Amino acid sequence: MRHRPVLSRRRYRPARLWLALLGSFLMVLGLTSTAAYGRTAAPGEADAAAEQVLTWTAGDPIDHYLSAPKTAVAGKATIVFENSAATGNTTGMPHTLTFSVSDPEFNNDVTLNILANPGDDQGGKHTAEVTLTPGRYFYHCTMPGHEAMQGILTVTDGGGGEDTTAPGTSAKVDGDKNADGAYIGQATVTVSATDDGSGVDTVEYAVGADGAWQPYTAPVVVDEVGPHTIRYRATDKAGNAAAEKSVDFAVAAPPTDDKTPPETSATVSGEKDDQGRYLGMATVTVTASDTGSGVNTIEYAVGADGAWQPYTAPVMVHETGTHTVRY
Structure with missing residues (x-):
């Protein structure tokens, strides 16, 4: 039979006195002992904690933002765009942070077009409140000559759980065709990948049956005459890999007697x-x-x-x- 140890009064009272003194000390400091053990959030606190701040910065370069977030969670968010002396703008050059709403490949439910420069009334630092939905947002700078300042913000649903679904992929071929269905002069292959879980991580393509895989960053232009195969694949941030797919097409030499303008x-x-x-x-x-x-x-x-x-x-x-x- 096991026996519970019995504390003598001589040992128990000092311990109880110490706990009481510790509790009083914490109250004097404005703390509560419940913080050490955790507690249930009050109504509304969970929503406030879920809100996020996403910050973009710009400076002198016209080919990239100095910093930009890559991922976010669906819900309310505060967008911060700063283009100031503090972020490295020494010329007073303006930049914009614009969310595209015209490309069907990306989310179009957030209208954002912030113009910032160090000399404006906000000192180049602007904020906006938005609500993000799962998917991808394409952002860019609309100032002439600054087209290379662009990127993609991937938003997940934040619902928890493990993502076990691979990205969805597709490809389309564009160009002018002749009567035989071959593309005249060149063909442009555009690869798309979407993932509603953790978001797309990588997209790759390969030319031909044995071509090496390489990162897909822009539509692939093929101008060599003859039949072609473009293979493509994608993975998401949870490590799920989409099955390899391919698209076949042919490129024909342009006629030499063409006298009709486009x-x-x-x-x-x-x-x-x-x-x-x-x-x-x-x-x-x-x-x-x-x-x-x-x-x-x-x-x-x-x-x-x-x-x-x-x-x-x-x-x-x-x-x-x-x-x-x-x-």
């Missing part, structure tokens, strides 16, 4: 007011097609006298007023 068009997108004016920003997308020798170059110019420059992505105009984009 066909071109442009569309403008963005949120409008009741008078048809675009709010904050308008996005101009230019397209060109040519069933003869294929499209070689696309150019655009802003304004009646603006210089022609290569068109590589939709043109975003955020300056207030009336605008003309030539192409």
